[in-house]
Amino acid sequence: MIELRNITKKFYQKTKAITALSDVTLTVPEGKIFGVIGASGAGKSTLIRCVNLLEKPTSGEVIVDGQNLINLSSKELAKARRHIGMIFQHFNLLSSRTVFENVAFSLELDHTPKQEIQKRVSDLLSLVGLDEKHHDYPVNLSGGQKQRVAIARTLASNPKVLLCDEATSALDPATTKSILALLKDINKRLNITILLITHEMDVVKDICDEVAVISEGQLIEQGAVSEIFSHPKTALAKEFIASSLNLEIPVDYKERLVAAPAADKRPLLKLEFTGQSVDDPVLSEVARLFQIDSNVISARMDYAGGVKFGVMLIEVFGTQENSLRAIEFYQNKNIKVEVLGYV
Amino acid sequence: MSDSMILLLAKGAWETIVMTFVSGFFGFLIGLPTGVLLYLTRKGQVLEHRTLNNVISVIVNIFRSIPFIILIVWMIPFTRALVGTSIGVEAAIVPLSIGAAPFIARLIENSLIEVPGGLVEAARAMGATPFQIVYKVLLPEALPSIINSASVTLITLVGYSAMGGAVGAGGLGQIGYQYGYVGYDVFVMNTVLILLIMLVFLIQFLGDFIAKKVDHR
Numbered sequence: 001m002i003e004l005r006n007i008t009k010k011f012y013q014k015t016k017a018i019t020a021l022s023d024v025t026l027t028v029p030e031g032k033i034f035g036v037i038g039a040s041g042a043g044k045s046t047l048i049r050c051v052n053l054l055e056k057p058t059s060g061e062v063i064v065d066g067q068n069l070i071n072l073s074s075k076e077l078a079k080a081r082r083h084i085g086m087i088f089q090h091f092n093l094l095s096s097r098t099v100f101e102n103v104a105f106s107l108e109l110d111h112t113p114k115q116e117i118q119k120r121v122s123d124l125l126s127l128v129g130l131d132e133k134h135h136d137y138p139v140n141l142s143g144g145q146k147q148r149v150a151i152a153r154t155l156a157s158n159p160k161v162l163l164c165d166e167a168t169s170a171l172d173p174a175t176t177k178s179i180l181a182l183l184k185d186i187n188k189r190l191n192i193t194i195l196l197i198t199h200e201m202d203v204v205k206d207i208c209d210e211v212a213v214i215s216e217g218q219l220i221e222q223g224a225v226s227e228i229f230s231h232p233k234t235a236l237a238k239e240f241i242a243s244s245l246n247l248e249i250p251v252d253y254k255e256r257l258v259a260a261p262a263a264d265k266r267p268l269l270k271l272e273f274t275g276q277s278v279d280d281p282v283l284s285e286v287a288r289l290f291q292i293d294s295n296v297i298s299a300r301m302d303y304a305g306g307v308k309f310g311v312m313l314i315e316v317f318g319t320q321e322n323s324l325r326a327i328e329f330y331q332n333k334n335i336k337v338e339v340l341g342y343v
Numbered sequence: 344m345s346d347s348m349i350l351l352l353a354k355g356a357w358e359t360i361v362m363t364f365v366s367g368f369f370g371f372l373i374g375l376p377t378g379v380l381l382y383l384t385r386k387g388q389v390l391e392h393r394t395l396n397n398v399i400s401v402i403v404n405i406f407r408s409i410p411f412i413i414l415i416v417w418m419i420p421f422t423r424a425l426v427g428t429s430i431g432v433e434a435a436i437v438p439l440s441i442g443a444a445p446f447i448a449r450l451i452e453n454s455l456i457e458v459p460g461g462l463v464e465a466a467r468a469m470g471a472t473p474f475q476i477v478y479k480v481l482l483p484e485a486l487p488s489i490i491n492s493a494s495v496t497l498i499t500l501v502g503y504s505a506m507g508g509a510v511g512a513g514g515l516g517q518i519g520y521q522y523g524y525v526g527y528d529v530f531v532m533n534t535v536l537i538l539l540i541m542l543v544f545l546i547q548f549l550g551d552f553i554a555k556k557v558d559h560r
Contacts, residue, residue, distance in 0.1 A: 052468055081470035092465035095560045096483040106469045108479065137559040150465075157469065 001193040002028040002051060002161055007060035009046055009217075020046040021057070021217045028210075033187055033194040035204040035225075037240055038214035044197040047214065048163050051195060052084045053077060065160050082110065085159035085192070089166035091146040093138040099125065099149050100134040106157045124152040128182060144175035151182065155190070162186070164196035168203060180206050201244035205229070205302065213237045230275020230307040245300050247311045249340065253297060257341040265342035267316045267323055268297075272336035275307040282333055283314075286326045292318035315343060348531070351518060356538050358432050359514035362504040363542075366436045367497050370443030377403065377444065378451025379477055389463065389473045403445040411442050411503050415510055435512030439503055443496055450492035454485040487558035494550025498543050505539065515539055 009021040020043045028034040038044040049055040051062060053069055062069045069080055093102050103121045112120070125131055128148040138146055147167060154162065164183065168176040184207045187194050198204065204211045204225060212222035213236055221234045232238045247270070249257065258265060286292050294314045301310030316323050330337045377399060383389055384396035409417065415438045419429045422437040458481055466480045482489070508516020509524075515535045523532030 054464060054468060075472075078470040078472055081468060084468070086465070086468040088461060088465060090459075090461055092459070092461040094462060094480065094484060096486060096557070105466075105479065109469060109471050109475055139559055154469070163468075 001030040001032075001065060002026075002034075002195055003061070003063040004047075004050065005061040005063070007047070007050055007057045007062070009043075009050060009055060010058045019217055021050070024060070024214075024217070024219055026212055026219060026222065028193055028195050030193055031187070031191050032209045033184070033196065033207050035208035035211045036195070036197045036214055036219075037199065037201060037204055037211060038197070039199060042214045043217040044199075044214050045165060046217075048165050048195060048197045051161075051163055052081050052086060082106070082157045083159050083161070085154035085157070085162040087147065087150045087154055087162070087164050087167045089169045091138075091143075091150045091170075093146055093149055093153075095138055098135050098137055099130060099141070102138065102149055103152045103156055106153055110157065120156060121152075124155055127155070128152045142175070143171050144179060147171065147175075147179050148182065151179075151186070155186065155192075159192060162192050162194045164194060164198075166198060167196065169198065169200070176203070177206070183207060201240045205244060213240065226275075226307055229309060241309070245302065245309070245311050247298055247300055247313060249313065250298060253343050256343045258343075259341050261320065261342050268340045268343050269314050269316055269327070270338040270340055271312045271314065271330060272338070273301065273309050273311070274334070274336070275309060276334045277309070278333040278335075279308055280333060282330060282335065286329060289329065290318060290322040290326045292316055292322055292326050313340070344530070344534075352515075352531075352534060352538065355513070355515040355518040355535070356542070359501065359504050359516065359539075359542065362432055362435050362439060362507070362512065362514055363497055363500045363546075366439030366443060366504075367493070367500055369436065369440035370447050370496060370500070371493070373440065373444035374447025375451055377448035379455065379481070381448060381452040382455040382481070383473065383477070389467070389476060399448075403448050406441065406445040407449070409442075411438070412506055412510070414438050414442050415507055415512075430511045432513045435504060435507040435514075439500060439507065442503060443500055446499065447492065447496050450495065451485075451489060454488035454492055455481050457488055458484045487554045487560070490550055490554040490557065494547055494554075497546045497550075501539060501542055501546070 004024055004026050007021050007024040008019070011018045011020055024047060036044050036047060046055055050057050051064065053062065064080070064084060067080060069077060072080060094105065097105065100121055103124055104117045107117045107120060125134065128151055130145060130148055130152070133141065133145065138149065141149065168179050171179060180203060183194060186192055196203070196208070208225050210223065211225050211228050212219045213234060214220070215236050221228065221232070221237050228237055229241060232241055249268070253268065257268065261267070283294050287294065294316055297313040297315055299310065299312040301308060301312070316326065318326070327337050327339070381396065381399055381403070384392040384399070418438045418441065422434050423429050425437055426433045428434050462480055462484060463476055466476050471479065504512065504514050505516030505519065508514050508518070509520045511517065515538055519532055519535035522528040523535065
């Protein structure tokens with residue numbers, strides 16, 4: 001549905017050229033949600049803006065719904081863009097228009113008759129759950145509501161493709177969830193292909209089917225979400241996965257933590273489950289085999305694309321010898337173990 | 344104050360109002376498209392065009408640097424060709440419009456610059472043509488600021504029209520000049536001043552009121 005072939009984009013500043021994208025190739029199959037994740041400055045914003053040619057690539061091909069956009073006249077391009085929806089981090093609603101008029105905007109561009117606009121906008125606003133807000137101005141809406149208006153607005157022209165430029169980055173976690181659920185719903189219900197860029201692994205985990213990792217203008221890794229989560233190849237991909245599973249040692253444990261073992265102290269372990277870890281009930285196995293009790297202090301486990309992964313902080317109660325054997329046992333199950341200290 | 348004096352002042356006030364608003368109208372007629380063009384041809388805008396932008400910019404700057412009192416005289420041949428005379432309200436409207444236009448163009452350009460770039464980008468992404476971007480996005484979004492510009496312009500024009508009065512444009516300016524500067528009639532001069540002040544306050548008040556009404560930011 002979306003195909004980028006060997007996209008290179010250079011920006012020229014005075015005398016020096018900055019390469020924002022180099023030789024990026026990716027394909028988003030119809031009906032899928034494709035996520036591009038990267039740190040800020042990695043080129044992900046430029047990448048998504050190349051898809052509807054808000055940014056014209058220096059070289060390469062952009063094919064959306066079988067149409068090569070690169071050589072279109074500006075008139076043809078404007079027409080093609082009406083079938084490529086886009087939503088933004090900062091919503092970009094017109095402050096001079098009400099919610100209703102904002103959604104009507106893209107229909108007006110096509111000179112849709114008034115009656116049809118009335119019906120279509122009402123339908124769209126109920127689709128995004130804003131039935132009661134027709135005559136409000138954007139300034140009176142919350143961030144989540146604004147993004148819903150933006151989604152309704154972009155759906156008005158019946159796009160086949162939806163581009164999401166950090167669409168949830170300005171929203172709080174709960175609102176992010178609800179907007180992501182809405183996007184997933186749109187994807188399923190209207191069969192709209194979605195390409196989104198984000199710096200949050202949670203977004204990818206929640207709704208994407210496929211993901212690409214971008215760094216310094218290059219796609220360094222791409223594949224199905226389950227594949228990337230279970231077998232990340234690059235350090236950056238691992239880092240993004242870890243960032244979505246970040247665990248801090250609670251403060252009062254931190255205060256008691258010492259580096260060397262002591263008679264009255266117990267080891268504090270960090271267990272890291274990845275896609276390769278054997279999916280066994282390991283805690284109870286360890287308890288049975290080595291007479292070790294484990295106190296789970298903090299844990300974050302997740303499930304994406306059919307694999308379980310996560311981290312866990314446990315305090316281990318047992319003899320030192322048995323503790324060491326337990327660690328070895330975990331390691332044999334491909335669970336990464338780190339002794340953080342003794343508490 | 345005699346009845347004839349009241350009549351004279353009323354006529355003068357009316358002439359000033361006509362000069363201000365009519366030349367304001369024509370000033371906008373020329374200045375608005377010029378300002379929009381200045382904005383659109385800027386670097387990074389939808390119709391980016393360096394040469395055109397520079398040419399318009401130079402013309403605007405030239406007209407802005409001519410002192411208004413000189414502009415009136417300098418334009419007399421043109422004014423005569425256009426309205427058939429170089430004296431009176433009608434004749435004053437020509438240089439007033441031309442004097443206001445470049446000023447308005449710059450104000451409009453600045454108003455449009457304040458419109459967040461993301462809005463233009465969103466409109467482009469939705470397939471809006473440059474023309475649609477101008478009249479559906481830029482102008483409505485900049486409206487509160489454009490109305491403020493209009494107040495500033497009209498108030499400036501009140502002052503310009505009084506200047507025009509010194510060279511036969513009519514209006515309160517001419518009365519103030521004749522009775523005040525030439526005849527030194529303090530009473531008439533002060534009345535003219537009060538009328539001008541009232542006019543300026545009224546324009547500012549209306550401008551603020553309308554700007555607030557249309558501002559939903």
